Amino acid sequence: xxxxxxxxLSKIYxxxxxxxxxxxxxxxxxxxxFVALLGPSGCGKSTLxxxxxxxxxxxxxxxLLDGKGVGAPGPDRGVVFQEAALFPxxxxxxxxxxxxxxxxxxxxxxxxxxNRMLEIVGLRDFRNHLPVQLSGGMRQRVGIARILTLGSRxxxxxxPFGALDAQTRLTMQELLLSVWQALQPTIxxxxxxxxxxxxxxxxxxxxxxxxxxxxxxxxxxLARPRTVADTASETFSALxxxxxxxxxx
Amino acid sequence: MASGRLSIRDRxxxxxxGTIVPLVLLLLWQYAGSRPxxxxxxPTPLKVLEGWHGWIFGEQGMGLNPYLGTWLSNVQYSSxxxxxxxxxxxxxxxxxxxxxxxxxxxxxxxDPMIQSLRPIPITAWLPFSIAxxxxxxxxxIFLIFLGGLYPIIVNTTxxxxxxxxxxxxxxxxxxxxxxxxxMRVVFPASMPSxxxxxxxxxxxxxxxxxxxxxxxxxxxxxxxxxxxYYVGRMDIVLADMxxxxxxxxxxxxxxxxxxxxxxxxxxxxxH
Numbered sequence: 001x002x003x004x005x006x007x008x009l010s011k012i013y014x015x016x017x018x019x020x021x022x023x024x025x026x027x028x029x030x031x032x033x034f035v036a037l038l039g040p041s042g043c044g045k046s047t048l049x050x051x052x053x054x055x056x057x058x059x060x061x062x063x064l065l066d067g068k069g070v071g072a073p074g075p076d077r078g079v080v081f082q083e084a085a086l087f088p089x090x091x092x093x094x095x096x097x098x099x100x101x102x103x104x105x106x107x108x109x110x111x112x113x114x115n116r117m118l119e120i121v122g123l124r125d126f127r128n129h130l131p132v133q134l135s136g137g138m139r140q141r142v143g144i145a146r147i148l149t150l151g152s153r154x155x156x157x158x159x160p161f162g163a164l165d166a167q168t169r170l171t172m173q174e175l176l177l178s179v180w181q182a183l184q185p186t187i188x189x190x191x192x193x194x195x196x197x198x199x200x201x202x203x204x205x206x207x208x209x210x211x212x213x214x215x216x217x218x219x220x221x222l223a224r225p226r227t228v229a230d231t232a233s234e235t236f237s238a239l240x241x242x243x244x245x246x247x248x249x
Numbered sequence: 250m251a252s253g254r255l256s257i258r259d260r261x262x263x264x265x266x267g268t269i270v271p272l273v274l275l276l277l278w279q280y281a282g283s284r285p286x287x288x289x290x291x292p293t294p295l296k297v298l299e300g301w302h303g304w305i306f307g308e309q310g311m312g313l314n315p316y317l318g319t320w321l322s323n324v325q326y327s328s329x330x331x332x333x334x335x336x337x338x339x340x341x342x343x344x345x346x347x348x349x350x351x352x353x354x355x356x357x358x359x360d361p362m363i364q365s366l367r368p369i370p371i372t373a374w375l376p377f378s379i380a381x382x383x384x385x386x387x388x389x390i391f392l393i394f395l396g397g398l399y400p401i402i403v404n405t406t407x408x409x410x411x412x413x414x415x416x417x418x419x420x421x422x423x424x425x426x427x428x429x430x431x432m433r434v435v436f437p438a439s440m441p442s443x444x445x446x447x448x449x450x451x452x453x454x455x456x457x458x459x460x461x462x463x464x465x466x467x468x469x470x471x472x473x474x475x476x477x478y479y480v481g482r483m484d485i486v487l488a489d490m491x492x493x494x495x496x497x498x499x500x501x502x503x504x505x506x507x508x509x510x511x512x513x514x515x516x517x518x519x520h
Contacts, residue, residue, distance in 0.1 A: 053418070053422060055418050055421075072421070073418065073421040073422045074421075074422070074424060075422070075423060075424045077422065078422065079418065079419070079422045081415045081418075081419065083415065085413070085415035085416055085418070085419045086419075087416060087419075087433075087434065087437070087438075088514050088515070089437045089438075089440075089514045089515075098420070098423055098425075098433075099423035099424055102420070102423060102424055102425040102426070102429045102433065103423075103424045130513075130514050130517060131514075132514060132517045133517065146423070147422075150423055150424075
């Protein structure tokens with residue numbers, strides 16, 4: 001179970017001229033859903049993700065995970081950051097097992113799992129490398145392996161592939177889809193890339209800026225499993241055009 | 250060939266270039282020192298070498314020269330004091346700096362005090378230190394400690410404050426406690442600044458040992474420096490100055506060596 005219910009959520013940054021980053025957000029994410037938060041920069045999509053992660057507290061409204069209020073950050077909600085945010089002084093392996101280690105689990109309880117996750121993201125041979133020795137895409141793979149090892153049921157991803165080149169991005173998107181298919185976690189994926197949102201998610205929440213609001217909730221009518229070929233389909237183009245028009249107005 | 254890497258020939262060439270100006274200055278010095286009437290004020294480089302040689306290798310207690318053969322023991326006195334005072338400064342300065350940078354409450358409690366004590370030059374502490382500890386070793390060590398302490402605290406604090414926010418968030422997300430966050434994230438992330446603080450602190454520690462030995466104790470390179478000046482042994486004064494410079498340089502290299510090993514991840518990063 002990993003169901004997220006968000007009702008009337010608002011976030012105001014106080015100050016001489018208070019900023020309404022989020023205003024009356026309603027979002028519902030079912031167990032095992034793949035949801036995208038799509039919008040231009042400044043629409044508050046990252047803020048919304050930070051609230052779910054527990055990095056920041058909402059000003060008002062409800063934010064429930066499995067019926068309980070979301071509190072401080074924890075391993076149940078794994079976050080993949082835009083720049084991976086790996087510890088540069090730790091090796092790939094040490095980064096991946098950081099979570100179970102600080103939680104005091106014995107090695108036998110996480111070793112197999114960590115190895116399997118490194119295998120899934122294709123980094124088995126890079127266990128002893130330092131993050132600086134890896135490419136941007138590989139660092140994001142470590143970031144993904146790390147929260148899979150953590151056993152998070154909810155994956156919160158904040159434009160994780162935004163800084164990658166187009167080719168690497170596609171590989172990473174396919175990797176993420178296969179991981180999602182295999183492990184069935186709940187995923188909330190923040191992006192400003194319309195193609196990415198359509199290709200990956202089942203439901204897209206289109207957001208608008210100042211104040212950050214949910215403009216529209218769109219179900220993606222593409223079947224699973226998806227391949228690159230889907231991005232050239234008519235359904236895909238039609239949906240993309242619809243979202244483009246939404247965002248422009 | 251990779252850029253930034255010099256061939257042996259280039260390296261030799263740049264070494265040669267670097268020696269031209271000092272060599273000219275040495276020759277000028279030799280010439281000036283040999284002029285009549287200058288002998289008592291500026292000993293020539295050769296005279297300095299001669300005096301230095303006796304200071305290092307001479308047999309103690311022979312003749313009227315009180316410095317014969319005492320170089321090594323004075324180097325040891327000064328180095329030990331720096332090692333103790335600076336070691337204490339590092340041992341206390343790093344945790345204090347981390348706590349100030351990490352905890353707002355600690356910062357509010359300690360930082361104003363440190364910021365208001367810091368502008369007092371260590372030389373101004375001399376009378377107080379002598380009054381408190383007498384003409385004893387600890388009077389000197391206290392000043393070295395104080396001189397090294399501030400830059401270590403200030404730089405470590407900065408390092409702890411500048412830890413990337415997402416690294417802290419990542420650790421919290423993975424279930425790290427506040428204590429684990431401090432030890433496993435904030436501390437290693439601050440290491441580059443810690444080493445900056447250590448290097449600056451060590452330089453000030455060497456200043457402090459010389460100043461304090463001139464006044465607060467009766468041994469070490471600082472004591473010899475002042476004593477030799479009083480009896481007109483300018484060759485020893487100059488040999489002493491060069492010795493201090495060499496020790497400062499070597500101890501700094503030692504820290505850089507340790508830094509390279511500890512911060513291997515960072516050195517790779519900058520390539």
